[in-house]
Structures are given as structure tokens and as C-alpha cells.
Amino acid sequence: MRFPGYWVSHTGNKVVIEKTTFDETELDPASNWKQAWQNQTIENPSKGYVDLDAAMAYAASILAKTQGQ
Numbered sequence: 001m002r003f004p005g006y007w008v009s010h011t012g013n014k015v016v017i018e019k020t021t022f023d024e025t026e027l028d029p030a031s032n033w034k035q036a037w038q039n040q041t042i043e044n045p046s047k048g049y050v051d052l053d054a055a056m057a058y059a060a061s062i063l064a065k066t067q068g069q
């Protein structure tokens with residue numbers, strides 16, 4: 001089964017939201033199938049979200065942290 005969603009990644013002060021499609025093996029059942037996790041590197045951590053609002057909220061929190069807020 002395929003689910004539309006968004007990857008949110010950041011490097012330094014740059015945050016990127018990319019539209020994507022997840023399959024059920026990428027989504028976490030602990031999040032009620034609403035979040036995905038990718039094998040990450042410290043240089044480019046990323047999280048996946050099915051809901052755009054959740055992706056935007058995560059991106060905003062990253063930006064706030066980089067601005068010291």
C-alpha cells in the first residue's frame with residue numbers, strides 16, 4: 001500500500017520539505033502510520049510525515065532552533 005507524504009531534512013540553516021510516497025514498510029506503527037524514519041547521517045537527518053501540517057510544524061521547529069528561539 002502506498003501513502004503520499006513529505007520528507008523533512010535539514011543541513012545547517014537550510015530546511016527542505018520534499019513531496020514523496022511511502023509504502024507501509026517505511027511508516028512507523030507507533031505513530032499510527034503517520035511518520036516515517038530514514039536511515040540517517042548526522043549531516044542530514046530527516047523525518048517523514050504523511051500529514052503536511054506535521055511536516056510544516058517539524059520544519060518550523062528546526063528553523064526556530066537554528067535561530068535560537
